Amino acid sequence: MSTKPHWEHVYQTRATDAVGWYQPEARTSRALIQEIAPGTDAAMVDIGGGASVLVDELLAEGYRNLTVLDLSGAALEKARERIGERAAAVVWQEADVLEYAFQEAAFDVWHDRAVFHFLTDADQRAQYATQMQHALRPGGHVVIGTFALDGPEKCSGLPVQRHSPETLQDAFGPDFALVKSQREIHVTPGETEQLFNWCVFRKND
Numbered sequence: 693m694s695t696k697p698h699w700e701h702v703y704q705t706r707a708t709d710a711v712g713w714y715q716p717e718a719r720t721s722r723a724l725i726q727e728i729a730p731g732t733d734a735a736m737v738d739i740g741g742g743a744s745v746l747v748d749e750l751l752a753e754g755y756r757n758l759t760v761l762d763l764s765g766a767a768l769e770k771a772r773e774r775i776g777e778r779a780a781a782v783v784w785q786e787a788d789v790l791e792y793a794f795q796e797a798a799f800d801v802w803h804d805r806a807v808f809h810f811l812t813d814a815d816q817r818a819q820y821a822t823q824m825q826h827a828l829r830p831g832g833h834v835v836i837g838t839f840a841l842d843g844p845e846k847c848s849g850l851p852v853q854r855h856s857p858e859t860l861q862d863a864f865g866p867d868f869a870l871v872k873s874q875r876e877i878h879v880t881p882g883e884t885e886q887l888f889n890w891c892v893f894r895k896n897d
């Protein structure tokens with residue numbers, strides 16, 4: 693069953709800076725993206741980007757080929773309103789990452805913070821990997837942050853599948869090579885600490 697009603701309700705009823713995943717600055721994402729895609733013409737998609745400020749920061753860095761995809765139209769509307777005029781330079785896609793008809797090899801970078809971990813079913817994870825494989829160009833990169841194995845068991849009240857670099861590698865398969873991984877402690881607006889596992893994978897040529 694789709695979780696779209698859940699997410700629409702969250703974004704319609706809660707302030708964007710009050711949700712557990714809120715971060716005033718997308719520091720880890722931005723640093724990892726800049727390491728692997730320093731050229732500002734890189735085509736990037738933020739999967740389940742929601743109302744994240746990552747897109748604001750990437751626009752400010754000069755990146756000009758940005759797509760934000762999310763199940764929730766309310767989330768995308770909040771981000772668009774916040775960004776104002778510059779939002780017109782971004783492609784906003786209200787869609788389910790598992791269903792969306794991505795163009796083949798469209799992106800250099802596939803970014804996901806706290807979305808893949810909602811896929812608690814192995815079939816969904818396989819579908820996600822197929823979508824990613826299709827949408828990334830050969831040599832493109834995945835930048836992904838999930839709750840770590842010792843992170844929380846729920847996110848936004850929904851159960852999650854926690855991950856390590858090894859479990860992500862298993863899910864993505866041999867077409868993706870692990871480039872680096874790191875841990876991050878995210879402090880929620882309610883001052884709870886959440887352990888994230890961040891990985892960068894490169895799609896083989």
Ligand SMILES: C[S@@+](CC[C@H](N)C(=O)[O-])C[C@H]1O[C@@H](n2cnc3c(N)ncnc32)[C@H](O)[C@@H]1O
Pocket residue numbers: 695699713714715739740741742743744745761762763764767787788789790804805806807810847848
């Ligand atoms: C925990 S929030 C993280 C939002 C954002 N990535 C951030 O770091 O601020 C999860 C986001 O994933 C979106 N989402 C959940 N399942 C999705 C799916 N199957 N396809 C697209 N977006 C999805 C939700 O609407 C929500 O915006």
